[in-house]
Amino acid sequence: MLEAAGQAFAAHGFHEASMDAIAQAAGISKPMLYNYFGSKQGLYAAYVERSGRALMTSMREADSRSAPAAQRLHAGILAFLTYAEEHSSGWTILHRESFAQGGPLAAELSDLRERVAQMLTALFNDEAFAHAFAGAGESLASWWLAHPGQPKEQIANVLMDIAQPALGPADRLVRR
Amino acid sequence: MLEAAGQAFAAHGFHEASMDAIAQAAGISKPMLYNYFGSKQGLYAAYVERSGRALMTSMREADSRSAPAAQRLHAGILAFLTYAEEHSSGWTILHRESFAQGGPLAAELSDLRERVAQMLTALFNDEAFAHAFAGAGESLASWWLAHPGQPKEQIANVLMDIAQPALGPADRLVRR
């Protein structure tokens, strides 16, 4: 049910997705949406929150703390790509909204971004590079979803190659 | 005059920026906007087009064809950062809209993105990496604008460091 809303939001954006359309797509009637979520903002927030939580959970459980840095990063990247692949609506929304400074979602979203940035900053010891790397991942994921065909591992390797020089030399992973 | 529109669009997004508000901010009346631009879409398109053209021009004229690859890249990055710094509204709009697949702007925007991607692909001989690199630049620029303080050259160097391994060994530039 949130899923229908997510698809509508992802496909048309917040404003062009009407509550009537969402209700119809979800197979229920509009007042039900209001009953459950209070308002359109509420519905959107619920969806964004769920998506964000799902992504974070998926990345966190891939990140086994005891492994060396390069392996942890690789696992995180794969988790991220898998999420983007399997929940393309959620990923689209998160990506699109992650720099929309207006609205009460800003708090939620910038918090998510912040957490990812912190994970990466901790890994790289370089805040600027962490943000650049995050952007590389996002952009690459978008491109990959629009032009599928390459296996996920290969995409992940592109990112790993970018990350290698920034990892402490001791943490480097030899591939191939 | 387009400037007022741009600021409104950048601050509130396309839908929340009302024509009345834009007209007032521009110091003219609403029918004048319609006289010049035909419609809200038209106004938006005009602004996006102008911004895109300005960015491309600025990057292109920094790109002296005869220089080695690393220098050309460096010049392009600086031009890009300068544009983002000086036309933050334009940059915000371009960045936000560059993955909004809906609307007639899609053509314009994906064309711009395509051209940048092609320039980078030509440089790196690797399409996936080119998109990742573009995303890194965008994300880093956003972060930099939100957290100023570091000099532009330092930001550019972060990107250069990412690019180095992907440039042909012959093209590498020794820094510092």
Place this chain on the structure above:
DNA sequence: GGTCCATGTTACCGACGAGTAAGATTACTC
């Protein structure tokens, strides 16, 4: 000074869509 075009303004229309009130329908209890 009258005519006319350019440039602008005020005041309105109509559509669309968020949100709601009041009624229908089902399910559940005694």
Place this chain on the structure above:
DNA sequence: GAGTAATCTTACTCGTCGGTAACATGGACC
């Protein structure tokens, strides 16, 4: 099977905003 509570729908209100029609103003030219 009557009463009733929960669940869901139809049908409406109302504000907002894109777009426009009709009306002002002011200069140019004769």
